[in-house]
Amino acid sequence: MRTFIFCKGLVHKCYLNLSKTCTNEQPFPTWISLLLLVLSSSHGLFYSYSLIQFVFYFIYINLQISLAFLGAAFFSSVKTATVVAYICVFGTGFLASFLFMSFVESNYFPKMWVIVMELYPGFSLYRGLYEFAQYAQLDGGMRWEDLNDSENGMKEVLIIMFVNWLVVLFVAYGIDRFVSPGSGVRRRKSQNSQKKPLLSFWKPSLQSKDSTLNVQMDKADVNQEREKVDQLLHESSTSHAIVCDNLQKIYPGSDGNPEKLAVQGLYLAVPRGECFGMLGPNGAGKTSFINMMIGLTKPTTGTAFVQGLDIRTHMNEIYTSMGVCPQHDLLWETLTGREHLLFYGRLKNLKGSALTQAVEESLKSLNLFHGGVADKQAGKYSGGMKRRLSVAISLIGDPRVVYMDEPSTGLDPASRNNLWNVVKNAKQDRAIILTSSLSLSPIINTNQLLLMLDHIDNGTALVYMVSAHSMEEAEFLCDRLGFFVDGSLQCIGNPEELKARYGWSYVFTITTSSDHEEEVENMVQHLSPSASKVYQLSGTQKFEIPKSEIRIADVFQAVETAKRKFTVFAWGLADTNMEDVFIKVSREARQSNTLT
Numbered sequence: 038m039r040t041f042i043f044c045k046g047l048v049h050k051c052y053l054n055l056s057k058t059c060t061n062e063q064p065f066p067t068w069i070s071l072l073l074l075v076l077s078s079s080h081g082l083f084y085s086y087s088l089i090q091f092v093f094y095f096i097y098i099n100l101q102i103s104l105a106f107l108g109a110a111f112f113s114s115v116k117t118a119t120v121v122a123y124i125c126v127f128g129t130g131f132l133a134s135f136l137f138m139s140f141v142e143s144n145y146f147p148k149m150w151v152i153v154m155e156l157y158p159g160f161s162l163y164r165g166l167y168e169f170a171q172y173a174q175l176d177g178g179m180r181w182e183d184l185n186d187s188e189n190g191m192k193e194v195l196i197i198m199f200v201n202w203l204v205v206l207f208v209a210y211g212i213d214r215f216v217s218p219g220s221g222v223r224r225r226k227s228q229n230s231q232k233k234p235l236l237s238f239w240k241p242s243l244q245s246k247d248s249t250l251n252v253q254m255d256k257a258d259v260n261q262e263r264e265k266v267d268q269l270l271h272e273s274s275t276s277h278a279i280v281c282d283n284l285q286k287i288y289p290g291s292d293g294n295p296e297k298l299a300v301q302g303l304y305l306a307v308p309r310g311e312c313f314g315m316l317g318p319n320g321a322g323k324t325s326f327i328n329m330m331i332g333l334t335k336p337t338t339g340t341a342f343v344q345g346l347d348i349r350t351h352m353n354e355i356y357t358s359m360g361v362c363p364q365h366d367l368l369w370e371t372l373t374g375r376e377h378l379l380f381y382g383r384l385k386n387l388k389g390s391a392l393t394q395a396v397e398e399s400l401k402s403l404n405l406f407h408g409g410v411a412d413k414q415a416g417k418y419s420g421g422m423k424r425r426l427s428v429a430i431s432l433i434g435d436p437r438v439v440y441m442d443e444p445s446t447g448l449d450p451a452s453r454n455n456l457w458n459v460v461k462n463a464k465q466d467r468a469i470i471l472t473s474s475l476s477l478s479p480i481i482n483t484n485q486l487l488l489m490l491d492h493i494d495n496g497t498a499l500v501y502m503v504s505a506h507s508m509e510e511a512e513f514l515c516d517r518l519g520f521f522v523d524g525s526l527q528c529i530g531n532p533e534e535l536k537a538r539y540g541w542s543y544v545f546t547i548t549t550s551s552d553h554e555e556e557v558e559n560m561v562q563h564l565s566p567s568a569s570k571v572y573q574l575s576g577t578q579k580f581e582i583p584k585s586e587i588r589i590a591d592v593f594q595a596v597e598t599a600k601r602k603f604t605v606f607a608w609g610l611a612d613t614n615m616e617d618v619f620i621k622v623s624r625e626a627r628q629s630n631t632l633t
């Protein structure tokens with residue numbers, strides 16, 4: 038990931054050329070070298086096609102790529118990498134033109150110092166171009182035998198660049214493999230203290246055994262999940278692709294803010310073939326969880342195993358079997374949809390016709406193929422098309438584990454249904470974790486279901502609203518759902534189980550004029566003394582009535598009687614749905630948080 042970030046800044050232009058000119062199988066340094074060779078020759082800069090030019094460009098481009106890999110270890114932000122890369126490029130050009138070249142041409146400046154300066158790749162590039170220009174007027178340009186000329190510095194330049202290439206590549210590999218397998222170098226140094234020896238397979242961490250405090254004993258389903266995890270950690274093999282063992286994330290306090298417990302001791306086991314829905318309001322910790330699972334951040338304590346590999350120590354191996362659809366689309370504006378998929382497909386080791394076929398199938402399944410859409414730049418895509426492309430990227434290369442952070446955000450209903458079908462098909466043989474944000478907001482939006490008035494204190498009302506499509510998506514796609522509030526798992530189970538567990542009541546909604554609210558309340562109390570009002574606004578009231586206390590026929594009877602006394606604009610009696618479950622779970626979580 039870091040490598041791409043830096044590469045995007047440093048070799049962005051080279052990559053774009055690659056994408057537009059090379060075929061799938063050819064390594065791109067070769068193509069770029071040939072391109073530069075042809076361009077320079079055809080523009081009359083050099084009068085011949087020289088093999089030396091090809092070798093020179095080839096070595097230089099590979100050196101640049103190695104430098105990009107090395108530099109990637111030091112940057113975690115695309116912007117910073119881009120700015121530094123541009124400063125290096127322009128600064129080098131400036132210094133080379135006004136300073137270095139005068140040293141090269143000077144008869145007094147020691148040649149030894151010129152060679153020392155050429156150790157810097159930018160100067161060796163300039164020296165090489167300078168030497169080509171010197172020989173450009175000769176018939177045939179620079180030849181191999183010209184390398185022996187005493188004034189020709191090309192031989193040194195080629196040797197220096199070649200050695201530089203190997204050294205930089207070696208150092209970059211060493212840093213990436215052994216020093217900092219994760220994110221930015223400085224951050225990694227501080228995390229090395231947490232590094233554990235490599236694990237051969239599942240192995241319970243000692244930390245997890247000590248930490249029982251985070252599990253609230255009254256959550257039977259959550260406890261059951263924890264027991265399952267404990268059991269899985271002692272098995273030598275398992276059908277579970279993802280096992281989280283007391284995963285915890287605490288962000289340190291900054292700028293006077295206290296530290297933030299974003300994910301609290303999470304135990305979770307997701308088998309292959311399951312789509313697990315992680316639902317929760319904004320700030321519940323869903324993205325923090327995903328960021329740990331995809332290696333963007335390290336867990337504070339605990340760990341998770343993906344296909345048996347520990348996310349603290351084996352992230353590089355995990356990347357090869359993982360797909361991610363991030364919350365915000367990370368796309369190159371100037372690359373087409375097809376080019377994106379070709380790029381990510383190659384990263385997943387797809388080649389030749391298998392790659393072409395996978396890309397086409399993926400584009401077709403997400404409606405990004407026909408009408409030239411596949412070959413349109415992603416920058417010209419609508420928000421929904423970008424989202425679909427992100428989902429396609431996450432699924433290319435047949436990953437075993439896929440994380441989708443709010444995949445259908447911003448999609449119109451037709452695209453959403455299409456995306457749901459794609460995800461549903463994709464989950465057959467892989468584990469998918471899908472997050473969905475459920476709005477908890479005091480703003481009333483007619484597109485959302487207004488579900489509950491939590492309390493009315495001091496004249497203020499906090500209204501819970503749940504985005505209807507989030508719930509629909511969760512129910513349609515997910516085999517199991519977990520509700521998160523304030524970083525902790527509140528309940529877990531399949532939609533039917535959850536509805537049965539929390540669905541002990543009917544929801545009775547009635548709309549009259551405001552003058553008759555009290556009479557409606559009395560009517561409901563008469564029907565069921567334990568009924569509770571959950572929402573009231575301008576004559577519309579909503580009650581939860583325990584199923585054990587009423588018969589549906591009695592409700593009909595009561596409403597008919599009421600209609601004879603005053604006007605009832607609308608009324609309805611509904612069974613508990615997933616929205617109600619979420620409201621109840623959130624309310625209980627809030628109440629228990631207030632008490633503690």
Ligand SMILES: Nc1ncnc2c1ncn2[C@@H]1O[C@H](COP(=O)(O)OP(=O)(O)OP(=O)(O)O)[C@@H](O)[C@H]1O
Pocket residue numbers: 288289297298299317318319320321322323324325326364474
């Ligand atoms: N880098 C950070 N430093 C400090 N606090 C953070 C950081 N990232 C997230 N948080 C806090 O951690 C909590 C969980 O955030 P997170 O983004 O994981 O929630 P979320 O469920 O994904 O929310 P959303 O649906 O809005 O994306 C929030 O209170 C957030 O403010």
